Amino acid sequence: MASQSSDFQTLSRRYTADKGFRAFIQKGMSGYYKKRDQNKANFQDWQGARDLAAEIKYEAINHLDKYLLEFEEKITARGAKVFWAQNAEAAREYILKVAKENNVHSIIKSKTMTSEEIHLNDALEKQGFGVVESDLGEYIVQLRKEAPFHLVFPAMHLTRRQISDLFQKELGSEPTDEPEKLTMIARDIMRRKYCEADMGISGTNFAIAETGMISITENEGNARLTTSLPKIHVALLGIEKVLPKLEDLSLFLPMLATAGAGQTMTCYNTMYAGPRQLGEPDGPEQMHIVLLDNRRTELLADAEQRDSLGCIRCGACLNICPIFKNVGGYSYGTTYGGPIGSVITPHLRGLKDWKHLSAASSLCGACTEACPVKIDLHHHLLQNRRNGAKTAPNPLEKISFGGFSLMMGHPSLYRLASGLGRIFQPLQGLVNGTILDPLRSWTDSRKLPTLAPQSFHEQWKKQRNRKL
Amino acid sequence: MRISLFVPCFVDQLYPNVAWSVVRVLERLGHEVVFPESQSCCGQPPFNSGYWDDARSSARVTMKAFRDAEVVVGPSGSCVTMIKAFYPDLFKGETDELAARELAAKAHEFSSFLVNVLGVTDVGAKFDGKVTFHDGCHGLRELGIKSEPRALLANVKGLELIEMCEAETCCGFGGTFAVKYATISTAMDEVKCASILETGADTVVSNDSSCLMQIRGMLEKEKSSVRSLHLAEILASR
Numbered sequence: 001m002a003s004q005s006s007d008f009q010t011l012s013r014r015y016t017a018d019k020g021f022r023a024f025i026q027k028g029m030s031g032y033y034k035k036r037d038q039n040k041a042n043f044q045d046w047q048g049a050r051d052l053a054a055e056i057k058y059e060a061i062n063h064l065d066k067y068l069l070e071f072e073e074k075i076t077a078r079g080a081k082v083f084w085a086q087n088a089e090a091a092r093e094y095i096l097k098v099a100k101e102n103n104v105h106s107i108i109k110s111k112t113m114t115s116e117e118i119h120l121n122d123a124l125e126k127q128g129f130g131v132v133e134s135d136l137g138e139y140i141v142q143l144r145k146e147a148p149f150h151l152v153f154p155a156m157h158l159t160r161r162q163i164s165d166l167f168q169k170e171l172g173s174e175p176t177d178e179p180e181k182l183t184m185i186a187r188d189i190m191r192r193k194y195c196e197a198d199m200g201i202s203g204t205n206f207a208i209a210e211t212g213m214i215s216i217t218e219n220e221g222n223a224r225l226t227t228s229l230p231k232i233h234v235a236l237l238g239i240e241k242v243l244p245k246l247e248d249l250s251l252f253l254p255m256l257a258t259a260g261a262g263q264t265m266t267c268y269n270t271m272y273a274g275p276r277q278l279g280e281p282d283g284p285e286q287m288h289i290v291l292l293d294n295r296r297t298e299l300l301a302d303a304e305q306r307d308s309l310g311c312i313r314c315g316a317c318l319n320i321c322p323i324f325k326n327v328g329g330y331s332y333g334t335t336y337g338g339p340i341g342s343v344i345t346p347h348l349r350g351l352k353d354w355k356h357l358s359a360a361s362s363l364c365g366a367c368t369e370a371c372p373v374k375i376d377l378h379h380h381l382l383q384n385r386r387n388g389a390k391t392a393p394n395p396l397e398k399i400s401f402g403g404f405s406l407m408m409g410h411p412s413l414y415r416l417a418s419g420l421g422r423i424f425q426p427l428q429g430l431v432n433g434t435i436l437d438p439l440r441s442w443t444d445s446r447k448l449p450t451l452a453p454q455s456f457h458e459q460w461k462k463q464r465n466r467k468l
Numbered sequence: 469m470r471i472s473l474f475v476p477c478f479v480d481q482l483y484p485n486v487a488w489s490v491v492r493v494l495e496r497l498g499h500e501v502v503f504p505e506s507q508s509c510c511g512q513p514p515f516n517s518g519y520w521d522d523a524r525s526s527a528r529v530t531m532k533a534f535r536d537a538e539v540v541v542g543p544s545g546s547c548v549t550m551i552k553a554f555y556p557d558l559f560k561g562e563t564d565e566l567a568a569r570e571l572a573a574k575a576h577e578f579s580s581f582l583v584n585v586l587g588v589t590d591v592g593a594k595f596d597g598k599v600t601f602h603d604g605c606h607g608l609r610e611l612g613i614k615s616e617p618r619a620l621l622a623n624v625k626g627l628e629l630i631e632m633c634e635a636e637t638c639c640g641f642g643g644t645f646a647v648k649y650a651t652i653s654t655a656m657d658e659v660k661c662a663s664i665l666e667t668g669a670d671t672v673v674s675n676d677s678s679c680l681m682q683i684r685g686m687l688e689k690e691k692s693s694v695r696s697l698h699l700a701e702i703l704a705s706r
Binding site: 009012013016017022026322323326327359360361362363364365366368369382385386387388389390393397398401402404405406407408409410411414418421439441442444445446447448449450451452454455456457459460461464465 | 475477479480481482483484485487488503505506507508509511513514515516517518519520521522523525526528529605606609610636637638640641642643645646647648649650651652653654655656657659681682684685686688689
């Protein structure tokens with residue numbers, strides 16, 4: 001089996017070689033940048049808002065023990081059931097158990113990356129439960145049997161034409177390249193599914209400890225229907241989603257909309273505080289909250305990178321990342337792609353198999369600058385590299401840097417190497433660009449710089465330090 | 469002022485003229501420039517690759533070379549970032565932590581030193597040409613250098629600055645990343661070079677020779693007539 005690292009190399013090469021694809025992604029992003037900047041300007045002070053958001057998240061993450069219990073207590077008091085899932089398997093088993101016990105026939109689901117993380121659809125389908133994604137983008141990638149391409153824009157890699165072709169093939173619809181018509185095709189099917197479904201599964205953007213509520217942000221209204229029509233609502237969330245107070249949403253909702261989609265506010269923001277209460281005419285009869293750890297507590301124990309639990313999954317770091325824009329979402333091979341994925345995946349799924357993602361970065365820091373909750377993303381990539389080199393060093397790299405530091409650690413050896421470089425440089429010229437060229441990965445696309453006839457060291461000695 | 473010159477290893481080996489340009493500009497402004505010859509490399513390559521023990525042995529040589537310096541000035545946002553931003557992390561809890569912090573405090577990137585320490589924006593330079601400026605990521609995001617090189621370029625006689633739309637987008641160099649993930653690095657370089665060519669400028673300027681190595685590598689490979697120069701070379705010309 002190929003390693004995750006070589007899969008990344010293969011896929012990133014394939015996507016990067018496709019200039020049309022890169023231009024398509026870039027074009028999609030340029031509209032987002034414009035709207036994001038307009039909406040950032042609507043904040044009195046965007047940088048101040050980031051500081052405040054980071055502080056609130058810091059407080060929440062550092063006191064998860066308090067806020068999660070408060071959340072549980074409040075929402076349980078209104079009849080919701082809270083299940084603490086230590087890992088993906090426990091979460092899947094619980095949801096399956098609820099489905100079986102209630103004799104569920106049909107499941108509808110709104111957008112939740114956490115469900116991708118635990119591979120929930122696979123587990124449900126294997127047990128014979130049909131699951132339909134109700135978010136349009138998610139529905140499209142589900143029909144294609146693909147994972148979401150991006151945390152927020154799951155089908156951003158597809159053209160209208162591709163979507164139309166897919167709908168013709170899978171749904172027997174007429175060809176069209178009008179987004180409204182494509183939406184209506186999906187909507188017709190979806191409306192029937194909402195009425196049939198007896199279980200609705202959703203994600204959660206924020207959980208409020210103070211009031212025992214969950215908050216869901218969306219643009220299509222599909223999450224509202226998913227969570228209110230079926231008789232059972234299951235909400236899945238990572239333990240890091242909790243916020244202390246209801247008023248925190250007054251910052252986080254516009255911030256998530258701005259950073260995530262370049263919107264002032266998303267079309268729908270709904271708070272759910274439990275199942276149907278006595279005397280209420282509608283709403284689900286049961287509400288289950290699945291709190292997922294899945295190694296988040298290990299990340300919590302890492303004081304250096306704990307702030308990455310503050311992520312609100314807005315995708316702003318993906319949108320700005322020059323790596324993501326070139327390699328696309330599928331190269332990563334992870335649920336969470338882009339810079340945040342490169343930071344947290346080694347913690348959630350093992351450093352050895354996923355440290356290459358931290359190496360696949362120029363460390364430009366655009367992600368850190370874009371992050372609304374100020375996660376120190378690109379420095380965490382450096383820390384992952386350090387941790388990786390410490391626990392599982394690459395033998396060739398270890399020898400090279402050992403030699404490097406020996407040379408740089410001794411000024412006389414550095415001078416010697418500097419002289420030797422000038423002797424050997426012409427040899428590189430002989431093999432330049434051929435398979436014998438050790439620098440081919442540079443010279444294939446870029447001209448190699450040549451060593452100056454004399455280093456600055458030598459020139460300075462001659463011109464300024466004649467006495468020595 | 470007695471200024472200790474920090475010459476990054478690749479500038480030493482590949483672009484000595486950049487270092488000489490710094491010397492010329494500072495001497496013209498009436499300062500004394502010294503070059504501690506025991507310096508080699510700041511240690512960024514092993515640091516970025518995760519080999520922090522190896523990075524520390526290079527860094528110790530740099531720290532020793534500049535121990536007695538009053539101020540340290542270098543023509544690279546990236547290598548100065550290594551000293552200024554990363555040495556304190558690298559030596560955290562080590563016996564040399566204090567020395568690392570002392571050097572970090574007195575090290576400056578060239579354009580930032582001119583503008584923020586010396587208070588100079590006009591060095592009396594002359595350069596005929598249309599120029600576009602590339603912001604190196606380390607200088608821009610780790611050191612917060614954005615207006616300084618532009619203030620200096622604005623006072624160069626005969627120079628017209630045309631901003632590129634992707635000025636703040638990474639060129640794709642990233643040290644060993646450029647060879648480890650050469651296809652991604654190249655794709656980033658293509659975006660950068662297209663943005664440079666779009667301006668119609670005849671020269672691309674940066675305060676980081678490492679970015680320029682990446683940009684120039686592609687421009688030359690594509691036989692473009694656009695030249696690339698370090699900011700110090702522009703400021704030294706008259």
